[in-house]
Amino acid sequence: MDGIYLDNNATTRVDDAVLEAMLPYFTEQFGNPSSMHSFGNKVGLAIKKARLQVQDLLGAEHDSEIIFTSCGTESDSTALLSAIKSNPKKKEIITTSIEHPAVLTLCANLEKEGYKVHTLKVDEKGRLDLDAYARLLSDRVAVVSVMWANNETGTFFPVLEMAEMAHAAGVLFHTDAVQAVGKVPIDLKTSKIDMLSLSGHKLHAPKGIGVLYLRRGVRFRPLLRGGHQERGRRAGTENTASIVGLGKACELAQAAMHHENTEVRRLRDKLEAGILARVPRAFPTGDVTNRLPNTSNIAFEFIEGEAILLLLNKFGIAASSGSACTSGSLEPSHVMRAMGIPYTAAHGTIRFSLSRYTTEAEIDRVIQVTPEIIAQLRKLSPYWGKTGPATEPEKAFAPVYA
Amino acid sequence: MWDYSEKVKEHFFSPRNAGALDDANAVGDVGSLNCGDALRLMLKVDPDTETIQDASFQTFGCGSAIASSSALTEIIKGMTLDDALKVSNQDIADYLDGLPPEKMHCSVMGREALHAAVANYRGEEWRDDHEEGALICKCFAIDAVLIEETVRANNLSSVEDVINYTKAGGGCSSCHEGIEEILVKVLAERGETFNPHTVEIKEEAKPAKLTNLQRIKRIETVLEAMRPQLQRDHGDIELVDVDGKTLYVNMTGACSGCQMEALTLQGIQQKLMEDLGEFVKIVPSRAGSLSRAASQP
Known part of the structure; x- marks a missing residue:
């Protein structure tokens, strides 16, 4: 399909080499890896290889620390529920206000069951106050769950430092690294991270495959019980083809790590600078000095994100928005709200997320098209005058809200 | 992505009557807390006839909010204020060949802007009469x-x-x-x-259950009370059978096969539930006899 795909934080294209590695495992290598015969045995060996490939990308000490799951959400749920089940006397959880719903919704639910959830606030650039974090760590806390990089802004949290602090306080540390894995170097064996979630489809493997990294020796209670798969830590017949695909994707990500942090970063910076130079009243959100190399999140004031996306889509450009109207729940982005982005800007945030397939020509096209789209929509905006924003926009238009 | 109708897309990509209306004499500014969208509706009203001569809008909102605003201005142009006030949010949605359920509030916002603009023209204060939740x-x-x-x-x-x-x-x-x-x-x-x-x-725990006869009489009384309304529209209703919570009725005259039949029955069912204090279901007797026949072994 033609078109310019800049929504790689939502999901990525399966790499051709990944698909090629997977295909035999649907047909000739269809065996169940648990079986004794050779049909199963070969598949078992393929899974073993994939586990080593994942281990290598994560820098894990042992391959048995890799547990294959069905997705990032399952990994997050498994990690948090295991931590509280294996520490029944600890009734507190620490997380942040800008986590993915996979963590936040689960925590909200645990709150109903009597857990005390401490939600760390972020500043206007999406940064945490580590002193506030240090004050919350205690022997009442069962687990800390903090994302490695934010999906909307790409901003990093200092997870390595936070894991050290949790470890010193005797608290389990989990990180949702779904956006970070494959984009930044990770070396778990030298860290104090106890659990880490990743999702295959964010790094050019298929959807429906994830991993929970579980440090050796960390107390664990499975989410799914049943067969002996994954050493009894995640029952259910292995998604063999996707596991093989994820292994291959990890190998490719490792090889592309330099490209991701040089070329992809350069294109991202060019895109952002190009748009900001041509569009007035627009600014990047998050901590632009400390973020993923592929992500740029720009707030366009006085217009709404879904409208921008629909027009971008008309030009074949795919991105995403933190606007309320693009989510099924109609909730505006909790990340933008947590950073205190004014409403008239948060509504118009657009996330461009690149991949190693993004080309210079594509970026040039987006830089060319976006300013026209923004100008076109601003003509319709009650906050916008004939040539620029109305003087004191909030006063010029103050609707009665219902 | 939302499943927008072609009409919604068309009104979004080429909105009608967008932008400021310089000689507007009626302006309504409203917003929806539900999603944060907001809309300014501007009308030029002929003071002698109270006819809307021109209408335009400015919208801070998503695709369907812009399309709803555009549709609204098209619908009300040429109408008198009184007629325009009768335009419902469903009319706006229908004009656009429907909106996704999550986006119906965009059409509600359009209707509210219209009411606010008319109130502004007439020097009244408009207050929102409904609250919207998640x-x-x-x-x-x-x-x-x-x-x-x-x-x-x-x-x-x-x-x-x-x-x-x-x-x-x-x-x-x-x-x-x-x-x-x-x-x-x-x-x-x-x-x-x-x-x-x-x-x-x-x-x-319900006290003193009605006997079957009492219950049927109560039902008949309710239907009797509704009858003049139906007859005004050249229709009628008769009770055919009562089977537990299911009431089989015959819609006759103009009511029979009327497109509004389902809505009418819903209204009657609501009245019956309020009166009887229990849940009942009204079913047109054709369907009733069919489903009963089908349930025979």
Whole structure:
């Protein structure tokens, strides 16, 4: 399909080499890896290889620390529920206000069951106050769950430092690294991270495959019980083809790590600078000095994100928005709200997320098209005058809200 | 991505009457808390005839908000203010060949802007008369506030009650957890705890059940009271049979095969439930006889 795909934080294209590695495992290598015969045995060996490939990308000490799951959400749920089940006397959880719903919704639910959830606030650039974090760590806390990089802004949290602090306080540390894995170097064996979630489809493997990294020796209670798969830590017949695909994707990500942090970063910076130079009243959100190399999140004031996306889509450009109207729940982005982005800007945030397939020509096209789209929509905006924003926009238009 | 109709897309990509209207003499500024969209509607009204000579809009909002605004201005141009006030949000949605349930509030916002603009023209103060909550039931586009108010007003205590009174949860049923949460909250207000299995218990505890004859008479009385209304529209209704909670009726005259039949029956069913204090279902007798025939072994 033609078109310019800049929504790689939502999901990525399966790499051709990944698909090629997977295909035999649907047909000739269809065996169940648990079986004794050779049909199963070969598949078992393929899974073993994939586990080593994942281990290598994560820098894990042992391959048995890799547990294959069905997705990032399952990994997050498994990690948090295991931590509280294996520490029944600890009734507190620490997380942040800008986590993915996979963590936040689960925590909200645990709150109903009597857990005390401490939600760390972020500043206007999406940064945490580590002193506030240090004050919350205690022997009442069962687990800390903090994302490695934010999906909307790409901003990093200092997870390595936070894991050290949790470890010193005797608290389990989990990180949702779904956006970070494959984009930044990770070396778990030298860290104090106890659990880490990743999702295959964010790094050019298929959807429906994830991993929970579980440090050796960390107390664990499975989410799914049943067969002996994954050493009894995640029952259910292995998604063999996707596991093989994820292994291959990890190998490719490792090889592309330099490209991701040089070329992809350069294109991202060019895109952002190009748009900001041509569009007035627009600014990047998050901590632009400390973020993923592929992500740029720009707030366009006085217009709404879904409208921008629909027009971008008309030009074949795919991105995403933190606007309320693009989510099924109609909730505006909790990340933008947590950073205190004014409403008239948060509504118009657009996330461009690149991949190693993004080309210079594509970026040039987006830089060319976006300013026209923004100008076109601003003509319709009650906050916008004939040539620029109305003087004191909030006063010029103050609707009665219902 | 939203499943927008071609008409919605067309009105979004080429909005009609967009931009400021310099000689407007009626302006309505409203917003929807639900999603943060906002709209300014500007009208040029002929003071002698109160006819809307021109209309335009500026919208801070999503695709369907812009399309709804555009549609609204097209609908009301040339109308008198009184006629324009009769335009409902459903009219706006229909004009656009429908909106996704999550986006119906965009059409509500359009209607409110119109009311606000007319109030502005007439020197009145417009106040919003409804509150919108988070969307709970996506099948029937029913929000939390409506469910809460209905639960409160009718002392409802089960998900089944909520389905019967509001339709919320009567479709795919995936919102039942959300409905239970509302029940927990409202029941707590009146000092009760939500019990997922109150339905049967409540029925047993009901005092002095009507005999079959009494019940049928009550039903007939309610139908009798509704009859003049139906006859005004050259239709009528007759009770054919009562089978437990199911009432079979015959719609006759103009009511028979009328497109509004389902709506009419719904209204009658609501009246009957209020009067009898129990859930009943009204079924046109053709369908009734069919389903009864089908249930024979």
